[in-house]
Amino acid sequence: MKKLINQPDQVVSESLQGFAAAYPDLVRAHFDPTYIARADAPVKGKVGVLSGGGSGHEPMHGGFVGPGMLDAACPGAVFTSPTPDQMLEATRAIDGGAGVLHIVKNYTGDIMNFEMAAELARAEGIEVESVVIQDDVAVKDSLYTAGRRGVGATVLAEKLCGAAAEQRRPLAEVAAVCRRVADGARSMGMALTSCAVPHVGRPTFDLPEDEMEIGIGIHGEPGRARMKLRSADEIVEMLMAPVLEDLPFQRGDRVLLFVNGMGGTPLIELYIVYRKAREIAERHGLIVARNLVGPYITSLEMAGCSITLLKLDDDLLNLWDAPVKTAGLRWGC
Amino acid sequence: MKKLINQPDQVVSESLQGFAAAYPDLVRAHFDPTYIARADAPVKGKVGVLSGGGSGHEPMHGGFVGPGMLDAACPGAVFTSPTPDQMLEATRAIDGGAGVLHIVKNYTGDIMNFEMAAELARAEGIEVESVVIQDDVAVKDSLYTAGRRGVGATVLAEKLCGAAAEQRRPLAEVAAVCRRVADGARSMGMALTSCAVPHVGRPTFDLPEDEMEIGIGIHGEPGRARMKLRSADEIVEMLMAPVLEDLPFQRGDRVLLFVNGMGGTPLIELYIVYRKAREIAERHGLIVARNLVGPYITSLEMAGCSITLLKLDDDLLNLWDAPVKTAGLRWGC
Numbered sequence: 304m305k306k307l308i309n310q311p312d313q314v315v316s317e318s319l320q321g322f323a324a325a326y327p328d329l330v331r332a333h334f335d336p337t338y339i340a341r342a343d344a345p346v347k348g349k350v351g352v353l354s355g356g357g358s359g360h361e362p363m364h365g366g367f368v369g370p371g372m373l374d375a376a377c378p379g380a381v382f383t384s385p386t387p388d389q390m391l392e393a394t395r396a397i398d399g400g401a402g403v404l405h406i407v408k409n410y411t412g413d414i415m416n417f418e419m420a421a422e423l424a425r426a427e428g429i430e431v432e433s434v435v436i437q438d439d440v441a442v443k444d445s446l447y448t449a450g451r452r453g454v455g456a457t458v459l460a461e462k463l464c465g466a467a468a469e470q471r472r473p474l475a476e477v478a479a480v481c482r483r484v485a486d487g488a489r490s491m492g493m494a495l496t497s498c499a500v501p502h503v504g505r506p507t508f509d510l511p512e513d514e515m516e517i518g519i520g521i522h523g524e525p526g527r528a529r530m531k532l533r534s535a536d537e538i539v540e541m542l543m544a545p546v547l548e549d550l551p552f553q554r555g556d557r558v559l560l561f562v563n564g565m566g567g568t569p570l571i572e573l574y575i576v577y578r579k580a581r582e583i584a585e586r587h588g589l590i591v592a593r594n595l596v597g598p599y600i601t602s603l604e605m606a607g608c609s610i611t612l613l614k615l616d617d618d619l620l621n622l623w624d625a626p627v628k629t630a631g632l633r634w635g636c
Numbered sequence: 637m638k639k640l641i642n643q644p645d646q647v648v649s650e651s652l653q654g655f656a657a658a659y660p661d662l663v664r665a666h667f668d669p670t671y672i673a674r675a676d677a678p679v680k681g682k683v684g685v686l687s688g689g690g691s692g693h694e695p696m697h698g699g700f701v702g703p704g705m706l707d708a709a710c711p712g713a714v715f716t717s718p719t720p721d722q723m724l725e726a727t728r729a730i731d732g733g734a735g736v737l738h739i740v741k742n743y744t745g746d747i748m749n750f751e752m753a754a755e756l757a758r759a760e761g762i763e764v765e766s767v768v769i770q771d772d773v774a775v776k777d778s779l780y781t782a783g784r785r786g787v788g789a790t791v792l793a794e795k796l797c798g799a800a801a802e803q804r805r806p807l808a809e810v811a812a813v814c815r816r817v818a819d820g821a822r823s824m825g826m827a828l829t830s831c832a833v834p835h836v837g838r839p840t841f842d843l844p845e846d847e848m849e850i851g852i853g854i855h856g857e858p859g860r861a862r863m864k865l866r867s868a869d870e871i872v873e874m875l876m877a878p879v880l881e882d883l884p885f886q887r888g889d890r891v892l893l894f895v896n897g898m899g900g901t902p903l904i905e906l907y908i909v910y911r912k913a914r915e916i917a918e919r920h921g922l923i924v925a926r927n928l929v930g931p932y933i934t935s936l937e938m939a940g941c942s943i944t945l946l947k948l949d950d951d952l953l954n955l956w957d958a959p960v961k962t963a964g965l966r967w968g969c
Contacts (some may be wrong), residue, residue: 305828305848307868307905307941318904321911325929361903381904495638515638535640535650566902569937570694571651571714572640578654596658604902606937608640634966 304499304506304604311501315358315380322365326630329369336386338393339365340375350468350477351375351397354406354461355390356413357382359500360521362631363458363600369629372465374403381500381603382522384412390420394429402430402474406460406481408453409437432474434481436460438490438611440549441518441526452520455563455611456488458599459623462632466625480622484613489546492609493526493538494519496567498602517541521565521602521609535572539579542610547587552614554588559595559623561611566601568608573597576608584612593623599631637832637839637937644834648691648713655698659963662702669719671726672698673708683801683810684708684730687739687794688723689746690715692833693854695964696791696933704960704968705798707736714833714936715855717745723753727762735763735807739793739814741786742770765807767814769793771823771944773882774851774859785853788896788944789821791932792956795965799958813955817946822879825942826859826871827852829900831935850874854898854935854942868905872912875943880920885947887921892946892956897931900939906930909941917945926956932964 308314319339323332330339338355345351354364355377364376374397379385394403403424407417414435421431437448438456445452460481467480494516497506507523510516515538518526533541552558562577564570577596584591592615600609615623626635641647652672656665663672671688678684687697688710697709707730712718727736736757740750747768754764770781771789778785793814800813827849830839840856843849848871851859866874885891895910897903910929917924925948933942948956959968 305845305865305939307828307871307901307909309867309869309908314904314908317911318907321907321909321914321929324914325907325910325927359902359904361907366903495640512638532638534642536642538640567900567937567939568640569692569899569934570699570931571647571692571936574651574654574658574694575642575647576640576654577658578650581654581657594658596654598903601902603904604900604939606638606900628967634961 306501308501314501315378319378329628329630336389336392338375338377338389339368340393340396341368344374344397345399347399348401349399349471350401350474351399351403352406352464352468353393353397353403355385356408357384359603360600366631367461367629371469371625371627372629372632373461384410384416387416387419387423390417391423394420394424394431398429404464404474404477404481405431405433406457406464407433407435408457409435409450410447410453411449412447430474432478434478434485436485438488440489440545441491445520446524447522454492454521455490455561455600455609456484456613459488459559459561459611459613460484462627463619463622465627466622469625483619487614488611489550490609490611491542491546492519492607493517493542494565494605494607496606498523498605519607521600523602535575536579539576540583543580543583546610546612552587552589555590557590557592557615558584559593559613559615560584560591561595563600563609563611564598565605565607566598567604567606570597573608580610592620639834641834647834648711652711662961662963669722669725671708671710671722672701673726673729674701677707677730678732680732681734682732682804683734683807684732684736685739685797685801686726686730686736688718689741690717692936693933699964700794700962702962704802704958705962705965706794717743717749720749720752720756723750724756727753727757727764731762737797737807737810737814738764738766739790739797740766740768741790742768742783743780743786744782745780763807765811767811767818769818771821773822773878774824778853779857780855787825787854788823788894788933788942789817789946792821792892792894792944792946793817795960796952796955798960799955802958816952820947821944822882823942823944824875824879825852825940826850826875827898827938827940829939831856831938852940854933856935868908869912872909872916876913876916879943879945885920885922888923890923890925890948891917892926892928892948893917893924894928894944896933896942896944898938898940899931899934900937901941903930906941913943925953
């Protein structure tokens with residue numbers, strides 16, 4: 304698979320350099336250890352919000368660093384967990400005296416390393432809370448995960464917790480927002496094509512020209528089923544059914560409907576997906592009060608999409624609408 | 637090539653329905669004839685800014701409808717010019733009494749149909765000015781174009797003219813801004829893979845797994861050269877050289893550097909491109925005062941990128957920074 308890259312082992316560092324050069328008003332890239340922090344970090348008196356994970360999911364997480372969202376992000380190598388020393392250094396850099404929230408996607412490496420970093424930071428006197436996101440209903444246990452994988456809800460948690468921190472809520476309350484998002488969101492994805500990890504150089508999996516995979520993970524981990532390609536509307540029904548069944552969504556619930564592109568799928572198709580997903584949500588009596596449509600948690604150049612539904616309450620609605628100024632999400636500032 | 641679609645002939649209308657449902661605060665989709673207009677159109681006393689063209693380049697143009705950018709956009713079928721009746725109806729819908737600017741990409745069908753629509757609108761007493769964007773230095777004359785193709789500068793023109801109109805400048809001045817952008821911007825693109833038009837169902841062109849095409853058009857029109865795949869840095873040198881040579885950019889000039897994704901290329905790669913493009917611009921003594929990095933004028937799922945350089949003056953800088961609130965670009969509001 305062809306890529307616009309130089310040396311495969313330089314992809315992450317060169318991409319970060321380009322990213323930091325593009326957004327000097329928002330972020331600083333730090334190397335050895337590598338993390339991206341708000342240009343004005345630490346913000347005194349504000350809870351710091353940190354996330355991170357393997358690269359290859361851009362704009363997540365670095366693209367979500369900025370006022371109203373993350374204070375820092377730790378990018379690992381492509382599809383590889385960042386290390387505890389990255390997380391520790393980023394935690395130090397964004398602690399404004401009010402503690403730091405770690406938003407962790409449920410992958411074994413991320414869990415282990417964020418736990419270690421949290422312990423080390425606490426030993427230095429920094430208050431740290433961690434919340435694990437595990438919203439993918441596709442499979443129980445996976446290639447890199449015990450339990451459910453963390454996917455689209457991570458983007459929403461980062462926005463909502465970032466807004467709560469911006470309001471100067473204390474760490475326990477920002478963490479409580481994160482747990483509400485983790486509990487109230489469900490996702491499922493699918494792929495039309497594989498991605499290829501740069502240093503591997505070939506597709507992660509083979510998917511014949513007339514087939515798709517339902518329930519795929521964001522690293523190409525196996526999903527629920529391989530089958531012949533169907534129409535967009537049929538695919539959306541297949542994604543929405545398990546999402547709606549898993550959480551007791553009730554008629555009249557307000558939801559945020561997030562249609563995510565996997566990286567290689569153009570917007571023209573994502574809007575076709577959104578059209579049907581919204582119709583299905585409304586058929587179930589849900590009120591689609593907010594939405595997000597675009598490639599926000601990607602899998603390199605994989606073609607496909609995922610759908611996330613988050614149950615909203617008044618507080619989450621207000622936090623969603625609060626100003627955010629990052630490379631990947633920006634409104635109200 | 638696999639796509640998330642239903643019937644190929646319904647792609648544009650279903651995508652528009654989804655788009656309009658996702659952004660009810662910003663836009664309304666109108667059908668028969670088809671156009672997307674600001675939800676609050678017409679804005680009394682403000683010049684209306686209209687663009688349009690074949691679909692398949694999303695977010696352009698519909699994703700740029702909203703305060704501070706376009707008042708309306710006319711989407712044609714995929715890679716097919718919209719019709720004069722769409723343009724006429726949209727022109728009527730956004731005329732707030734101060735006239736309407738048509739921003740037209742240089743493709744024969746677009747030129748012809750926008751000319752006809754402008755004549756019909758003028759016959760109804762609506763003042764119309766048209767500016768043609770032709771920034772692609774790759775080739776002279778092309779499959780659908782006499783002269784140079786209109787590409788990335790269109791996005792910049794739409795933002796800058798939208799800002800000028802928002803300041804209530806008269807039609808002649810908004811058109812003058814557009815001409816300054818058209819004159820001061822140059823672009824060149826490349827492809828790693830082909831796109832496939834939905835109702836055709838197969839790739840527009842064949843490109844072997846180890847080759848790329850330099851100077852590609854946004855509909856897959858032939859470029860300057862096919863060659864073996866090179867590194868990102870070498871590719872960027874090949875794109876920047878003709879752009880820099882064509883316009884007499886001078887040391888100390890301030891520029892906007894726009895690195896555009898063709899649809900199938902992920903952000904992680906676009907930042908690698910931006911890193912090198914910025915380095916080259918600075919090596920030439922240019923000051924990269926503003927930038928834009930992302931998939932803004934796409935070619936369905938084509939993998940590849942294009943680079944646009946626009947010479948900035950104080951007025952264009954201020955217009956760029958002015959608030960904009962659209963699905964595709966949003967800041968300051």
